[in-house]
Amino acid sequence: MNTSTVHQESELRSLHGKRVAIVGYGSQGRAHALNLRDSGHDVVVGLRPEGPSFARAVADGFAPLAPAEAARSADLVAMLVPDSAQPALYRDHVAPALRKGSAVLFAHGFNVHYGQIRASQDVDVVLVAPKGPGDFVRRQYSDGHGVPCLVAVAQDATGEALGRAMAYAHGLGGTRAGVLQTTFAEETETDLFGEQAVLLGGVTELVIAGFDTLVDAGYQPEVAYFECLHELKLIVDLLYEGGLARMHHFVSETAKYGDLSRGPRIVDANVRASMRTLLEEIRSGAFATEWVLENQAGRPRYERLLARDLAHPIEKVGASLRARMAWLARPTEREAAT
Numbered sequence: 001m002n003t004s005t006v007h008q009e010s011e012l013r014s015l016h017g018k019r020v021a022i023v024g025y026g027s028q029g030r031a032h033a034l035n036l037r038d039s040g041h042d043v044v045v046g047l048r049p050e051g052p053s054f055a056r057a058v059a060d061g062f063a064p065l066a067p068a069e070a071a072r073s074a075d076l077v078a079m080l081v082p083d084s085a086q087p088a089l090y091r092d093h094v095a096p097a098l099r100k101g102s103a104v105l106f107a108h109g110f111n112v113h114y115g116q117i118r119a120s121q122d123v124d125v126v127l128v129a130p131k132g133p134g135d136f137v138r139r140q141y142s143d144g145h146g147v148p149c150l151v152a153v154a155q156d157a158t159g160e161a162l163g164r165a166m167a168y169a170h171g172l173g174g175t176r177a178g179v180l181q182t183t184f185a186e187e188t189e190t191d192l193f194g195e196q197a198v199l200l201g202g203v204t205e206l207v208i209a210g211f212d213t214l215v216d217a218g219y220q221p222e223v224a225y226f227e228c229l230h231e232l233k234l235i236v237d238l239l240y241e242g243g244l245a246r247m248h249h250f251v252s253e254t255a256k257y258g259d260l261s262r263g264p265r266i267v268d269a270n271v272r273a274s275m276r277t278l279l280e281e282i283r284s285g286a287f288a289t290e291w292v293l294e295n296q297a298g299r300p301r302y303e304r305l306l307a308r309d310l311a312h313p314i315e316k317v318g319a320s321l322r323a324r325m326a327w328l329a330r331p332t333e334r335e336a337a338t
């Protein structure tokens with residue numbers, strides 16, 4: 001259901017005269033704070049004074065408060081620190097500062113859905129999840145557009161929870177692109193599945209497996225890189241703009257026949273069965289438990305897997321080829337700092 005068509009202007013105004021605290025000033029936090037401020041909302045940023053993004057918030061004209069102070073002064077508190085940092089921050093700083101009848105907002109449902117954060121019964125718990133990274137949420141807004149948003153309500157203490165979430169999504173620019181109502185369960189489970197099976201896990205393994213297959217067969221790594229990684233963007237852009245039909249329209253008939261006749265042999269019944277297994281691990285909470293424990297242990301497996309990913313030969317050949325492509329985006333400040 002597209003709630004942007006059924007919700008009234010009055011509901012979109014339900015944050016007027018209210019103060020919004022944005023806790024965390026990273027990818028989403030910065031975009032939300034700037035968009036909401038430009039939409040006329042009273043925005044306060046909550047950050048640790050020694051944290052890395054404090055100076056950035058100051059440079060953008062905010063006067064950040066400590067997270068607890070920001071939460072104490074606000075009617076709605078947006079939790080925009082990394083998911084793994086949210087439970088402790090909520091327990092120690094936000095929960096004790098929340099006023100009865102205020103709202104807590106998340107941009108991803110993980111902690112609420114898997115019981116890592118349990119808010120007291122007298123506050124609203126809502127979700128506004130823009131379907132794009134923060135830089136994109138900000139850029140689209142500045143250009144007069146918006147990014148589609150999912151909204152959901154986990155707890156409606158005031159009777160105004162959905163109106164508040166809609167007003168927040170409106171302030172982000174989301175209603176310019178469409179707001180879709182969902183649940184914390186649906187947002188969380190589909191988000192995890194998408195990134196694991198398709199967007200990140202699936203795509204990167206497909207690219208690397210294709211690259212390895214060509215290189216192992218004696219083809220030049222540079223050629224393999226262009227074929228399996230570089231050209232992916234062109235295809236993804238066509239899919240994004242016009243689905244399968246537009247993609248088919250722009251590729252050759254030979255390419256199309258190869259796609260139609262060979263694709264299902266790559267993503268075969270085994271792959272589909274593995275996808276169902278991943279989804280089951282997500283729905284049962286097994287993935288969430290594994291990730292919470294991994295964080296508690298200091299992320300040894302995460303660090304090991306990340307190092308192995310970055311050591312793959314495709315990274316080396318890719319870096320040297322991309323250095324010659326002057327039009328490509330250079331690393332952002334945030335990327336360079338990590």
Ligand code: NAD
Binds near residue numbers: 051129
């Ligand atoms: P981020 O890593 O970009 O930013 C984190 C911010 O929190 C920084 O300001 C950092 O200094 C601060 N921070 C980190 N640890 C902290 C701590 N212990 N205490 C206080 N502050 C701390 O985070 P993000 O990617 O914007 O993610 C925020 C939320 O948005 C998450 O729930 C995430 O799932 C969700 N989300 C992210 C994206 C995305 O594209 N990045 C998209 C949709 C939803």
Ligand code: MG
Binds near residue numbers: 194195
């Ligand atoms: Mg996602």
Ligand code: MG
Binds near residue numbers: 191192195
């Ligand atoms: Mg995600």
Ligand code: MG
Binds near residue numbers: 200201204205309
């Ligand atoms: Mg990968």
Ligand code: MG
């Ligand atoms: Mg080709």
